Amino acid sequence: MTKRLTIESIRWQEEPAKVTIFRNGDKTDIFFQITSAKNIQGMCRGRPVEELPRIMPVIAPAHHLAAARVLDSLFNVEPPPMALNMRAGLLQAQYTTSHLRKLYFLLSHWVCPFEDFRAAERRHRHMKSVHRMLHDIMHHLALAQEAEVIIGGRNDHPLSAVAGGVSRFLKEGLYERLAEIAESCVLFAPRLGEFFRTEMFNDGKAMDEFRAVEIHPMAMITLAGAEKSIVLKGVTGKETDSFPVARAFEKIGLHTEGWTHMPFAYVMEKGWKGLQAEQTGSLCFVGPLARLNGGEPLTSPMAEKERRHLIEMLGPFPHFGVVAAYGALLVELIQAAEYMKELFVQEKLTGPSIRIIPSEMNRSGCAAIESPEGLIFHEYKVNGRGVVENVRVMDAATANNALRCVIVQKVVSDAMTEGLDLSAIKSRVEISLLPF
């Protein structure tokens, strides 16, 4: 007789998700299911192609920038330096909001996110430092959102990136505000890093139960060389293949299963081999940890220092564990703050031109960017009037869907062996999935 267990709803996932477990004697099958789906192809087909940067953020905010880069390629235009700097600044602000929100969720996991903090502190004095950090995180998240609004027009659905550049100059006075925001983030990010290292990651601290949560090593995909080529890294973190963005869908395939609404990315050369936790040979993942797993030193000094702290704590890269994934978020957060400080100066955000008006149009275009959640790539085909005929998008959630399934299998089976109840298993699943 098969026993069925369901764990829902899984918190903090970009799509509604649940875990279904079938137990029959010694045999346990674990499924991580995405229960709702957006049909991006259906939304985009038939639209004028220049509208896609305003539709794609329905996946995640960084898809706005990816779509604008596709338009650059489709219309054969290279944006002026000032526009490229504004786009780069927007992306770094998106890194900050995305990573900070994840860290907020992690910290607020141990407290009710809606409780009255002052009343809680009267009951538990030790919570004061956590509450203060939660407050500081949200303050800086609000600052990063302000930067997104200044540059992108809106934070969650930005709209300023257009074919060949950006849609407007910044107003006088906003340069100073952007510089203030960057300065505040640069001061805060290392403090956040230290807080997590001392209060969360050290032995005997809050993340102890996650120290052992590691997946079987799998390949990673990242971007290299002025965003023109995609690199496939093997389980050692070293490059095993490199190909132009235009060939991405020849190299990375999508496999669908009837029990989930989200497909799985896999390395086509290896073929689809299923989702067993010990057979990850054909699977791959993207994201902060995938980016750091190459082991190359970073050019930003404070981020590099944080990366070295991570190496001291966990050993050299590559890593495939949950604690390392949270560490990677911290490193990238500091790196984003340093980049913002570098970019948010008046000289970089001013110039004679903000966009190049296209004079020609190709019938197809593609681009990839490293979004906060991981590598994303888009490919559009249009008719002679610039109306979309076909769209292919690899978003980070799809690219990491196999990874998420494997993590869930590992976490649930280990937790069941330990005899944890469903609510404890749910909590462990949520925290393990959050940094990916």
Next chain:
Amino acid sequence: MNRKSKKKFAVFAGTGCRACEKAILDIHYQVHSLSPWTDIVFWPYVLGSRWEDLDDDVGIDVCFFIGAIRTSEERKAARRLREKAGILVACGACAAYGGLPGLDNLSYAECGRVESEPEDSDLIPSVPSIESRVSSLSQIVAVDFVIPGCPPTQNLLWAAMQALICGPESLTKLSYTVARLPENISRAITAGILPPNGSVFAGEKAVCASCSRLKEEKKFKTVIRPYQKYEESGRCLLEQGLVCLGISTREGCGGICTAVGQPCRGCFGKPEGVYDPGAKMVSAISSTFESESAQEIETMVDAFEDLTGTFYRYTLPSQCSLMSKPQEE
């Protein structure tokens, strides 16, 4: 306010992105803690709530439904939350009008859809089936209030929360209520009573009323696509020849998109007095064609692309009179 009188608040999301939910979280974190006013009893994204948490003893005073309805499970959720909630609010363009996911209705004929619920077996679980059409919340159940926008702006969201959740106890009730809200809603909020049922938490006029761009001459001379031209003049985008939906869209955003140099795409839905936003746009543009030559007009009309997908970018399922279906029950 004592704990007993706290309102029970729920948030549920259907198909869409998480932007509206994050906007509510940001209100809580960045504008005002919600805990003095409300107990949040159901929110799958943030609290990991299960449907079992909403048993018979747990009532809901106010429920914000976010996202469009595309799966059988989302339809069931809409019905269940309508039954449980005293006040059901369509929050965001997807719930209110169908939003960007609603554009999928244009490609319905081309795409293969799962129409029936897949069989659950002892070995493989099923997922909720995809419906043949994307619907807005108001096409499935009766909706009490609407907060439009993709996502809703922070001031309108906070005004709605003060009106529906905080009630007369809100210490900050005056701070956001005046700007751009219709008079009857403002009056209700300042008086500490519920606004009239069916109220939309946004302005009454069109976006053009609050757009900062310079309007000179309502003449539509030529059709320009946004990638084809850039003008720094600050002139009305429609007058420049760009298809901007400001004239057929409810105000309340303050002209966010037009301020960035991008045409309005109608995420606040149609304003009061407009029956169909697409028809309004056709009327507005065609009545201002500068040319009187039939051939020139025909050439101009030929230059438009994807009028349906543009005029109903966020509202296709519910506000396109030729394609929308009435409420089911």
